[in-house]
Amino acid sequence: MQPNITTPLSRTALADMLSRPVSSLSLAAFRIGLGAMLVWDCWRFIQYDRIHRYFVEPEFNFSFSGLGWVTPLPEPWIHLAWCVVGLSALCVMLGLFYRVSIVILTMSFAYFFLLDKAEYLNHFYLVLLFLVLMCFLPAHRALSLDARWRRGVASDQVPYAAVFILRAQMEIMLVFAGLVKITPDWLAGEPLGLWLRDQSDAFPFGFLFHYDWVIIAGTWTTVALHVLGAPLLLWRKTRLPTFVIYCAFHMANAVFFNIGIFPWLTIAATTIFFDPDWPRQLAQRLVAPFGTLVAHGPTTRVAAGTLPRGVMIGLVVWIAIQIALPLRAGLIPGEVRWTGDGHRFSWRMRIYDRQADGAFRVVADGQEYTVDPARHLTDRQVGKMLVRPDMIHQFAGYLKSRWTDAGYRDVAVYADIWKSLNGRPMQPFINPEVDLTSVTLNRLGPDPWVMPLREPVWGVADNRLKPGARTTPGDGS
Numbered sequence: 001m002q003p004n005i006t007t008p009l010s011r012t013a014l015a016d017m018l019s020r021p022v023s024s025l026s027l028a029a030f031r032i033g034l035g036a037m038l039v040w041d042c043w044r045f046i047q048y049d050r051i052h053r054y055f056v057e058p059e060f061n062f063s064f065s066g067l068g069w070v071t072p073l074p075e076p077w078i079h080l081a082w083c084v085v086g087l088s089a090l091c092v093m094l095g096l097f098y099r100v101s102i103v104i105l106t107m108s109f110a111y112f113f114l115l116d117k118a119e120y121l122n123h124f125y126l127v128l129l130f131l132v133l134m135c136f137l138p139a140h141r142a143l144s145l146d147a148r149w150r151r152g153v154a155s156d157q158v159p160y161a162a163v164f165i166l167r168a169q170m171e172i173m174l175v176f177a178g179l180v181k182i183t184p185d186w187l188a189g190e191p192l193g194l195w196l197r198d199q200s201d202a203f204p205f206g207f208l209f210h211y212d213w214v215i216i217a218g219t220w221t222t223v224a225l226h227v228l229g230a231p232l233l234l235w236r237k238t239r240l241p242t243f244v245i246y247c248a249f250h251m252a253n254a255v256f257f258n259i260g261i262f263p264w265l266t267i268a269a270t271t272i273f274f275d276p277d278w279p280r281q282l283a284q285r286l287v288a289p290f291g292t293l294v295a296h297g298p299t300t301r302v303a304a305g306t307l308p309r310g311v312m313i314g315l316v317v318w319i320a321i322q323i324a325l326p327l328r329a330g331l332i333p334g335e336v337r338w339t340g341d342g343h344r345f346s347w348r349m350r351i352y353d354r355q356a357d358g359a360f361r362v363v364a365d366g367q368e369y370t371v372d373p374a375r376h377l378t379d380r381q382v383g384k385m386l387v388r389p390d391m392i393h394q395f396a397g398y399l400k401s402r403w404t405d406a407g408y409r410d411v412a413v414y415a416d417i418w419k420s421l422n423g424r425p426m427q428p429f430i431n432p433e434v435d436l437t438s439v440t441l442n443r444l445g446p447d448p449w450v451m452p453l454r455e456p457v458w459g460v461a462d463n464r465l466k467p468g469a470r471t472t473p474g475d476g477s
Contacts, residue, residue, distance in 0.1 A: 018164055018315070019307045021157035023277035024142040028095070030166060031139035033268030034130055035093025038105070041261045042086035051082050054119055055112075058378050060398050062117040062391050065443070070114045084108045092134075095144020102139075106131040117391060118384040122349045123262035129169060129322075130269070136314075137162045143279075161307055161315065166272045168319055171230055176326040176347040178226025181219070183337060183351065188459025189215040190422040191353035192222075199256060212460045225249060233273040246270055257350065334446040338421055338453040340388050341446060356386035356429060358417030362399055364408035371399060386417055389430070389441075389450050396436035413437050423463040424455050 045051055055061070055072040063070060072078050085108045091101035106128075113120075113128055138158050140146045147154035185191070193215040200206035208214045229246065232238040250263035275281065329342025336342050337352055360371040373382050373395065385391040396413040403411045412435040419429035430436075434449040441447065455462075 015306050015312060018159065018161040018312070020160050022160045022163060023275075023280070024138070024155055024158040025279040026272055026274060026276045027137060027139045027158055027162050027166075028141065028143035029279050030269065030272050031095065031098075031134065032093050032143060033271070034127070034134070034265075035089050035091075037261045037265045037268060038089035038109070038127065039086060039093060042082065042089060044260070045082065046086075051079055053378065054380070055115055058116070058381055059376055060381075060395070061115055062381070062385065062394055064114055064117060067114050070111065072115055081108060081111065085112065095140040095146050098140035098144060098146050102131065102134050106135055116381075117344075117388075118381045120344055121260075121262075122347060123260065123265060125345060126173060126262075127265070130166070133165055133169065133318075137165075159307060160276075161311065163272060163276055165315055165318065166269070167234075169322065170269055170272060171234070172319070172322045172326075173347055174226050174230035174233075177349055178223050178230070180326065180346060180348045181223050181226070181351050184457040185337065185422045185459060186219050186223070186351055187216075188457060188461070189219055190459050190463060191351070192219050193460035193463060194353050194423050196256065212464070215460050222249075233270065239273055243270060243273070253350075259350070262349075332445055334450075335453050335456075338419075339446060339450050340390070343388075353422050354387040354419065355426075356383075356417055356419040357426070358386060358415060358429075360396065360399060361414040361416065361432075362403055363412045363414070364403045365410050387419060387429075389447055392417065392430060393436055393439075393441050393447075400437045411437065421453065422458050424458045427451070427454050 052075075055078055056075055061072065073081055085105065088101045088105035088108060091097055092105055109131055110128055113124055138155070139162075140153060141155040141158055144153075189212060193209070193212070196209040196215065196218075200209045225245065229242050232242040233246075247267050250267050253259060254263040271278065326346035329336045329346055332341045334341055336348075360373065362369045362371055373385065376398070377385065377395075385395055392415055396415065399413050400411045414432055414434065415430040415436060416432045417429045418426040420426045428451045431449045431451060436449070439447070439449055
């Protein structure tokens, strides 16, 4: 046989794998699921007036570093901006004007994501990552209005790279969601014990939550489900049973905890691990007793060829960043559970129960004022801020600006904050002798004005022995 002289000599096995055409159906189903979840979540925000409560009511928003220029629009424009999120999500779900709709959705969602660190949630971060990726993927080639109405859009195939990058993102999230739980407290049963025992009367089987071994079995099983279960999704023989177990796990989370769309989003996104033509296989099984499934409409096929070098580099860079971000906490001396250094963007989901109380002292021109943060922040913001040093530091700067604007010259701000982690007794969290406006926030290392954690390990047995242990769910985002 004569060799194909048009094949580049530099082609590698990896490039061949990522370039091979596969069915476009699973990518289309992923698009529909993601869009549907966002439409649903947009409606929930409107139903409970969260845009007003999160972004209009507060007099101060905690901006991300270097992004202080991202501020809430005035009413009614901020509500219209949220409607843009919902309408563009609907268009993405339907595959209508997809290329424009996905960019608008990504930019508008990112705007709300960046408005306030107090509203950071891991599932919002996951959604944003998916949206950024979808801007570059041909997810409208099938099961879309674009494919139905626009000539040349419909296609039976997409490069495997489009499916691979979504699988890789899910694997990273799932594996790290298990690895970060390998902490002394989690393996000793907390904070899961605190949360489940608080709800023991709400379920017929709730009495089981009062047995330590049940709680500890749950925490260890959760680690195994993520660390071992996620790789099993890559193997065809174990994929379906693992998916079923994941579905049961996420539905249990939806019952026990108020975590919004995350369980359903994760279930929908996990379908990307099935064969790229799984929607067709499922449809064939459903209609088999009644006849044969027939495809309709003109389609095109993707020509086999090596992905451009820029695409390959982009895939490597994206995956490297997604692995590096969760790992960065291990490079920062100190206890991330306590300090929060490296907490965001690292899939530390529902593994902390952090409670705090305290006030700020403003010393201005020789006069001292005690400031209750609830006078300037919403209850939600206060709860988030008091357990996070970077937000405490940012709020101290805000208080100084308030006093400076009022005409004071020499202004210092101190924090008297006590904090509890996973049911531990309260202990000082911030050094009350440090003027927070005179120190800088260390983004690559520990902050010396954060007091060290006194009790390194605290589990269900400790909370059982502790008189009056608090059992209401706390900040576990």
